[in-house]
Amino acid sequence: MSNFSRDPILLTPGPLTTALPTRMAMLRDWGSWDSNFNAITAVVRERLLAIVAAEHSHVCVPMQGSGTFSVEAAVNTLVPRDGHMLVLINGAYGKRFAKLTQMMGRRASVFETAEDVQTTAADVERLLVADASITHVGLVHCETSTGILNPLREIADTVARHGKSLIVDAMSSFGAIPIDAQTMPFDALVAASGKCVEGPPGMGFVIARKAVLERCAGNSTSLSLDLHDQWQYMEKTTQWRYTPPTHVLVALAAALDAFATEGGQPARLARYTRNYETLVRGMAELGFRPFLNPAIQAPIIVTFHAPADPRYTFRAFYDSVRDKGFVLYPGKLTQVETFRVGCIGAIGPDEMRHAVNAIRDTLAELRIERVAPIAAQRAVA
Ligand SMILES: *Cc1c(COP(=O)(O)O)cnc(C)c1O
Numbered sequence: 001m002s003n004f005s006r007d008p009i010l011l012t013p014g015p016l017t018t019a020l021p022t023r024m025a026m027l028r029d030w031g032s033w034d035s036n037f038n039a040i041t042a043v044v045r046e047r048l049l050a051i052v053a054a055e056h057s058h059v060c061v062p063m064q065g066s067g068t069f070s071v072e073a074a075v076n077t078l079v080p081r082d083g084h085m086l087v088l089i090n091g092a093y094g095k096r097f098a099k100l101t102q103m104m105g106r107r108a109s110v111f112e113t114a115e116d117v118q119t120t121a122a123d124v125e126r127l128l129v130a131d132a133s134i135t136h137v138g139l140v141h142c143e144t145s146t147g148i149l150n151p152l153r154e155i156a157d158t159v160a161r162h163g164k165s166l167i168v169d170a171m172s173s174f175g176a177i178p179i180d181a182q183t184m185p186f187d188a189l190v191a192a193s194g195k196c197v198e199g200p201p202g203m204g205f206v207i208a209r210k211a212v213l214e215r216c217a218g219n220s221t222s223l224s225l226d227l228h229d230q231w232q233y234m235e236k237t238t239q240w241r242y243t244p245p246t247h248v249l250v251a252l253a254a255a256l257d258a259f260a261t262e263g264g265q266p267a268r269l270a271r272y273t274r275n276y277e278t279l280v281r282g283m284a285e286l287g288f289r290p291f292l293n294p295a296i297q298a299p300i301i302v303t304f305h306a307p308a309d310p311r312y313t314f315r316a317f318y319d320s321v322r323d324k325g326f327v328l329y330p331g332k333l334t335q336v337e338t339f340r341v342g343c344i345g346a347i348g349p350d351e352m353r354h355a356v357n358a359i360r361d362t363l364a365e366l367r368i369e370r371v372a373p374i375a376a377q378r379a380v381a
Contacts, residue, residue, distance in 0.1 A: 008322055009351050012329045013144050013172055013301045014067075014194040015201045016345030018255065022199060025254035030246040037246060038238040040253050045205075047256050051174065051197075051265060052189065054181035054207050061213075061231045062205045064245055067171045067192035069225065070204025071097060074167055074188045076104045077216050077227035078208065079136050085167075086111060086127055087138040088119040088155075091145035092332050097138050097169055105221055109134065115146050115333055118296050121154035128162045136165045136187075142173040142298045145332040146291060147340070149177065149298035156184040165212065171195055171204075172300050175259065176268045176344065187212045196268060196300070196344050197259055199252035202245045258346075273299045275343040275352050282356030283341075286363065287371030291338055299343055301329070305373030306337040312368050314339055320365055324358035326351075336373075 010017045030037040045060040054060075063070045079085055079101070087098040089112040101108040111127055113119055119139070128134060137159045141152050152168065159166040165187040170179060174191030175198075181189070187209045194201030206227055213228060220226035224242065233241040262268060276299035280290060283304060291303035306312055317339070318328055331338030341355070363371065 006325065008325050008327050009347055009355065010327045010345060011342045011347075011355060012327055013340075013342040013344060014192070016194065016198065016342065017347050018198055018200060018251070019258055019346040021258065022251050022255045022346070025251040026200070026247040028250070030250060032239060032244050032246065035238070037244075037250070040250055041234075041240070041244070042238065044249060044253050044256060047260075048191075048197075048205055049207060052179045052181050052207060054189075057181055057209060058207045059210050059213060059231060060205055060207050061227050061234070062203055062240070062249075063225070063227065063230060064203055064240070064242065066201060067190065067195070067204045068096065068100070070190045070192065070206050071169055071171075072100045072104065072222075073204075073225040073227045073230075074190050074206045074208070075101050075106065075138070076220050076222055076225050078165065078167060078188050078212065078219070079104075079106045080219055081105065081221070083107070083135040084109065084133050085136040085138055086131075086134045088124070088140070088150070089113070090117060090119060090148060090150070091115050091140065091143035093140045093143055093145060093169060093171070094138075097140060101138065115143075115335075116148065116292055116296075118148060119150050119155065121151060121158040124155050124158045128158070128164060134164060136167060138167050139169070141168055141170040141179075142177065142300050144172040144301055146303045147298055147301040148292055148296050149173070152179065153184045156186055160185040172344070173298065175265055176272050176300065177298060178265060178269070181207070193248055193252045193255075196272075197252065197255055198344075198346050199255040200248050202248035203252070269299070271348060272343050274349045275299065275347065276302065278349040278352040279341060279343060279356065282353060283359070286356070286360055289373060291333070291336065301340050301342045301344070303331060303333070303338045303340050306331070306339055307363075307368050307371045308373055309368045309370040311366055316366055317362060317368075320362040321355075321358050324361060326355045326358050
């Protein structure tokens with residue numbers, strides 16, 4: 001690390017860089033029985049519902065743990081033990097979704113497209129027609145392993161038309177990409193504190209259709225991940241069922257204040273879009289190419305092809321950029337060498353410009369000259 005004491009800017013899609021008031025909210029200790037703390041829980045739950053216009057149809061059930069715990073809780077509680085879930089996959093989080101469904105003992109079928117290809121409503125239509133035993137569909141809205149955005153509205157329509165239940169992993173889209181529970185029907189939508197709402201990591205939440213969750217008692221095969229029980233306990237007592245992540249919750253409340261002050265989801269999307277455009281433009285000047293077609297890319301995280309230069313290794317590149325104050329993210333693709341840069345968090349276009357400068361200096365230091373990916377160079381030759 002270099003000799004300045006500033007925290008590095010996290011260009012990672014959670015944990016991410018949070019605003020100072022959000023971090024300052026964590027300087028107090030709270031008792032889990034304290035009515036002030038439980039009032040904050042209630043406000044946070046209501047505000048999260050409002051972000052996706054779900055106040056009148058759904059309930060928000062928070063869950064301790066990282067985002068995956070909440071996906072697992074949603075599947076484990078909403079899918080009956082004899083249910084059959086179709087999981088739509090175009091990346092690592094879709095694969096994780098299918099794996100946890102199987103591990104919870106539910107029947108899972110998968111439909112997998114390439115990592116740079118969206119799942120379409122036509123795919124879902126065909127799959128639901130072909131197998132009437134499917135009861136639930138699992139979709140990752142923004143697949144963070146590449147940054148691809150899947151068409152939630154069209155898929156939600158198709159699933160609803162077939163009378164099936166949709167469970168959405170909206171972890172890296174919630175708060176930034178428009179989601180409307182009234183026009184995009186879903187039975188459960190899962191997100192977490194440490195993504196686009198810009199809180200610290202440590203708690204997830206499920207926005208569950210009330211009429212559906214009411215019928216889910218006894219489905220869970222796990223004690224701690226029983227979303228129905230967590231909900232019922234919270235409704236009866238106002239408290240969390242087991243030890244709450246107190247600091248995370250009050251910091252999330254502060255982050256939601258900032259979210260509202262900024263102008264809610266449209267303002268957040270606008271800022272992330274500026275971040276994304278600044279990043280991609282600056283990286284293009286250095287010769288870097290994004291992995292995805294821009295038409296299907298969400299302005300959340302960008303996957304870049306790694307340089308073809310033999311002097312490039314992710315480790316040395318990462319270390320050097322980090323020493324200049326910016327934390328990058330490794331690629332998550334099996335076929336091509338890539339790295340990722342997040343556009344989310346309490347950062348703006350200035351931070352993105354400085355990050356590109358740090359990458360430019362790193363290329364010079366490591367004497368990396370051939371920045372274009374191997375495939376692109378062959379195409380030119
Ligand atoms: C972050 C994320 C998750 C949850 O991952 P955790 O490591 O459990 O926080 C799940 N799905 C997607 C699409 C994500 O981006």
